Structure formats: C-alpha cells, structure tokens
Amino acid sequence: MQRNGPIALAFHSLVVVFMLAPMVVVCLVAFTPENTLAMPWNGLSLRWFKAVFHHADFMSSFGNSVRLALLSATISTVFAVPAALAITRYDFRGREALNALFLSPLIIPHLVLGVAFLRLFSLMGMGGSFGWLVATHAIVVTPYTLRLILASLTSMDRNAENAARTLGAAEWTVFRRITMPLMLPGVSGGWLLAFINSFDELTMSIFVTSPSTVTLPVRMYMYASESIDPMMAAVSTLMIALATITMIILDRLFGLDRLLVGKG
Template identity: 35%
Template sequence: MKQRRPVAAALAVAGYVVMIVPILFVVATAFTGGSTLRFPPEGVSLQWFEAAFAYSPFISAMVSSLQLAALATFFALLLGVPATLAIHRGRLPGKGLVEGLFLSPLIVPELVVGLALFQQLMIGLRLDNFTVLLVGHTVLMLPYAVRVTGASLALADPFVEEAARGLGASPLRTFFSVTLPLLRPGIFSAALLSFVTSFNNVPLSLLLQSRDFRTLPVTMLDYVQQSYDPMVAATSTIILAGTVLVAVVAERTVGFARIFGGINR
C-alpha cells in the first residue's frame, strides 16, 4: 500500500504551479492582439510571431546561438565521454576527486567563471570574444556530458565489454562495437541538455559577448529594456515550443527516465 504524504504532495503541486503559471502567462501574452505586454491579452492574433520572424537582430542572434550551442555541445562531449570512461571503467587514482572536478562548474557561479575567463584568456592571452565564449560554454556543459553519460554507463553491464575482449576484440573495436552503443542514449541525452542549456545561457554570454557576436537570450534582454511590446513573449514561446518538441522526440526515442534513473546509482 502506498503511503499518503499530503505535505509532500502539496509542496510538489505548489512547485509546479510556481514554475508553470508564469510560463502560461508568457504564452498567452504572445498571442495578444494588443500593442503592449499585459494580461489578460487583448484579443487573439499572430502578429507578434510574424514580427519576431521579421526582426533581423533576433534572426541573426538565433543563428549565432545555434552555432555556439552546437560547438559547445560537441567539445563538451569530446572531452566528457573519454573522462566518463576513465572514471567508470579505467584504473584512475582519485576517481571521486576527478569526477568532482568535472562537476564543479555546476556549483561555481557563472559570473565567477566568466570573470576568470575574461581576465586569463581575453586580457592575458588576448583571445577573441567568440573563442573565450566557446571555452566558457564548453566548461559549463562538461558536467552534463560527464554526469549523464556516466549514468548511462552505470546502467550498462561491464561484463558485456569483458566478454567482447575475451572473444578477441581489440580495445578500439570493443569501444565502437559494444561500449559506444551502450553509451548512445546517454550521449544523446547529454547532447540535448547541453545544447538547450548553452542556447539559453545569459550570465556568461552577457559578460563575454562582443558587438559582432550576440546570442539570442542577450539580444532579447537588450530588446525588452528598450521596448515593451509582446514580440519577446512570442520569441520565448517559439523557443519553448521547439524545446518541448525536441524533448518529446528524445523521450520517445531514448527515454530520459531510464537514463536519469541511473544518475542516483
């Protein structure tokens, strides 16, 4: 028999309300026929979605955000997957310390990371803004690559890899034929989380951006400081719809519950 926990259930409902209701307000405002951000909306119209698609700063910033998120995700996985294999399958001394080092960007404030990168790479080494911004986003995405792929690897049976080696497969062939297919759901989930997180990042992008390269969230923040029309709400709704669509497809093809269930192991 399941135990009833009314306090926990009430807190869970309150948490969902606090998270979801503001989003519903933004979505409803995006379809307003009025000229200002206000709730309830004045009629129903798609005019602000049309304005968002026609506003060139948003389009160019979206392309920049997509490029940055894709590159940061790629490099985070390129570094994170071998690190995960070394932590969970290798004979690495101090595995807990190494894993904690890769997960540390989750607890360090992003502004602190951005300031350190600004001082060391932009002022010290005189690297361009995009390179430093890419390094920063890659560092912030590393915990997702290590933790989520590590959860996928924790769900896998290590004796399968040992059996492949016992049958004569080389370590490289074992990786591509056995280990990589076992890691594929975790890699896909980590890539999705990293991409979405990098795309929506504000603090680091705000600190390290340049005039020539601006991300969409920062451009939207600048716009809402100057204008009070619902075009930002329409753009946010488009981003939300795309994120939900990708998440649903990923859940149907990979299964987030199965991957994240291994994180607590």
C-alpha cells in the same frame, strides 16, 4: 498517511501551478494582437511571432546561439566520453579530483565564471572571438554531458564486452561495436542537455560576447532593457517550445527520471 494524502496532493498541485503559471502567462501574452503586454482577450494573433522572424537582430542572434550550442555541445561530448570511461573503468590516482574538476562548473556561479573569462581573454587579447565563446560554453555544459554518460556507463552490463574480448575482438572493435552502442542513449541525452543549456546561457555570455557574437538570450536582455512589448513574450515562447521539445527527446532517449537521480 491516509489523512495526509489529500493535503500532500493539494500542496504538490499548488507547487506545479506556481511553477507553470509564469510560463503559461508569457505564452498567452505572445498571442496578443495588442501593442502592449496584455492577455489576448480579443482573439489570438501571430503578429508578434511574425515580427520576431522579421527582426534582423533577433534572427542573427538566433543563428549565433544555434551554432554556439551545436559546437559547444559537441566539444563537451568529445571530452566527456573518454573522461567518463576513465573515471568508471580505471582506478588511478586523482580520479576523484578529475571527476570534481569536470563537474566544478555546476557549483561555480556563472557570474564568477563570466568575470574570470573576461579578465583572462583581456589579458590574452582574445576578447570577442567566437571560438573563445564556444570554449567557455563547452566548459560550462560539460558537467551535464558527463553526468549522463557516467550514469549510462555505471548501469551498463559489461558481460557482452567481456565475451567479445574472450572471442578475440580488439579493444577498438569492442568499443565501436558494443560499448558505444550501449552508452549511446547517455551520450545523445547528454549532448541534448548540453545543447539546451548552452542555448539558454545568459549570465556568463554577457561578459564574453561581442557585438558580432551576440547570442539570443543576450539579445533579449538588451532588448528588454530598452523596451518591453509582446515581442519579448513571443521570443520567450519560442525558447520555451524549443526547451520542451528537447526535454521530450531527452526523455525518450534516456529517461528524465534516470537523469534526476543521476543513476541507471
């Protein structure tokens, strides 16, 4: 064990460097003053960040992604809370099937989901609607919300709830004053995780967006297919910063270690 310690540490360090190196390079390139993808050896510049904020298409797509992520994360949370309560608190026929149904978007490739939703909306004549785009994203991000809420409920001490009922509190009062505050870290963390996954979703969004509902990841894909310049690195850096801030908030509210193991 003593001999393997330094080897394991070196291996883990290499894995971390391998994972972080591409993001570090992209972030550095975003500060280049040059017109091509190059490291900022001649000094740092905010030129390409300014270009992003002055690019009408990128700003419009950013607004679409923010609205989409806010709505889809909220809708998924609204459905995940009662579903998690039912799965953890009640024993009924089909409980495992219900849990599997809500978590199934995790194992179905988003390419398959995108093609399926595109075909469905075409048959219904509802293609290009922002409302249907919100619905598809809510379906995709619900497993993330549900998982954290399930973890929160599983680790919850129910003695306070039982004591309140013994003292004559109504079920709604118990839920509002005790259950919800105790599960709030899981609800908040699930909402944040759903938000960032919706904001970053690309594969499925390509199939269900329209010219008026193009999201930021789709806009980046379209822009990259036409030209490659440091503006893409600047947009990527902003998205990395947003994801990092969200994960920091998620860690403070719920704990990333609890998220990764899926239990309290």
